[in-house]
Amino acid sequence: MDEISFNDIIEINGILEDKSLNFKVHLRDGCGGSGQTLWIEPLGNCACEGHYEEMYQVLEEFWGAKGKVIKYWDNKMQFALERKKNGTV
Structure with missing residues (x-):
């Protein structure tokens, strides 16, 4: 598993902000070889309502471009x- 950098987190959060998507991605580093995971923080219920699919698309495009x-x-x-x-998981 490749490591996720803090720069990746800063970059994706900047993209979300630029697109006026009120979400923030956080990195959680696992101990004992359990690996890194990420979690999504909605920045207010009303501000995020109806924008989840757009946010998921942004995340998938961002990480997809990184393989x-x-x-x-x-x-x-x-x-x-x-x-x-080979182009798939």
């Missing part, structure tokens, strides 16, 4: 990244 696919869990508010293999 990764997102594996969501917990109501799509937490996720991990996997490397694409």
Whole structure:
């Protein structure tokens, strides 16, 4: 598993802000080899309502350009990244 950098987190949060999507992505570093995971923070219920699909699309395009696919869990508010293999997971 490739490491997710703080610069990646800063970049994706900047893209979300530029697109007026009121979400923030946070990095959680696992201990004992459990790997890194990410979680999505909605920045206010009303401000995010109706924008979840657009936010997911931005995340998937951003990580996809880096050769990764997102594996969501917990109501799509937490996720991990996997490397694409030959154009697929």
